[in-house]
């Protein structure tokens with residue numbers, strides 16, 4: 001009897017530990033819709049976000065928002081609320097604008113092209129949350145609680161995918177394009193830098209530089225496909241935003257993006273967003289003591305960039 005009691009206890013404990021373990025693992029590894037891609041994306045475009053001064057991006061990093069963020073509630077426009085918030089537009093204009101918003105807008109970009117920064121700016125300027133087809137817990141905790149929301153309750157939805165499946169849910173898209181030279185380094189840092197956020201110089205030299213070379217050539221193809229397939233084959237309306245323009249003419253670009261989204265501009269929020277455009281991110285150049293691109297690589301990257309930028313209608317100096 002006593003033995004059976006012990007056996008029962010032992011089996012129960014094993015089962016409980018097992019279930020607990022499975023739960024723990026599944027909580028940390030929720031399958032996404034794109035299992036092949038890394039689902040963790042931090043602020044790759046903001047190297048300092050990972051700097052040793054901020055060792056863990058998910059802790060203590062609170063963004064001060066110009067206004068409390070919320071979802072778009074299309075069914076129940078609360079007029080009194082909109083009246084005070086969107087004081088530049090009449091309440092009826094606002095609700096009409098919100099209702100006429102097309103189903104869904106994608107924020108399509110190659111990783112490392114500044115999509116998180118653009119989402120940050122848009123959330124500041126509108127007070128409305130932006131979504132994503134991924135669920136990045138780092139972002140979830142640092143001011144992007146609508147990670148994994150992909151419906152009309154968000155302003156737009158981040159994606160790094162392309163192809164007919166990727167754009168099926170969307171009727172509009174903003175294609176954010178960054179110089180591949182920078183985007184590829186940002187992506188390399190993100191994939192290999194861990195919490196510190198930078199690839200160590202050794203990583204560029206791994207297997208006599210072949211690893212990095214292969215990385216650049218793969219990513220360059222991806223960059224090109226991403227850009228061109230959205231620009232050419234997506235059937236909805238598309239707006240191409242160049243990262244450099246966003247950096248140098250932030251307000252002008254934001255206004256034109258909101259115009260594209262048919263979202264009414266609130267001047268007060270816009271001023272606030274521009275004031276806080278860098279937010280907690282201070283962009284700092286990583287000082288690599290060497291140039292990771294060889295002459296041949298750079299020539300190839302620049303050649304590709306010229307072709308793609310040309311096709312996207314941008315003249316290169």
Ligand SMILES: *[C@@H]1O[C@H](CO)[C@@H](O)[C@H](O)[C@H]1NC(C)=O
Pocket residue numbers: 148149150151152153
């Ligand atoms: C949007 O998606 C979220 C999460 O999947 C869900 O909670 C919410 O109800 C959805 N909203 C609409 C308007 O479909």
Ligand SMILES: *[C@@H]1O[C@H](CO)[C@@H](O)[C@H](O)[C@H]1NC(C)=O
Pocket residue numbers: 162163164229232233
């Ligand atoms: C885009 O369309 C062209 C034909 O117009 C097709 O050859 C190509 O495979 C398409 N690309 C994607 C990524 O769907």
Ligand SMILES: CC(=O)N[C@H]1CO[C@H](CO)[C@@H](O)[C@@H]1O
Pocket residue numbers: 224225228229232307308
């Ligand atoms: C998907 C897509 O449009 N790919 C094109 C990318 O650009 C090259 C030329 O630069 C084309 O050959 C591909 O078809």
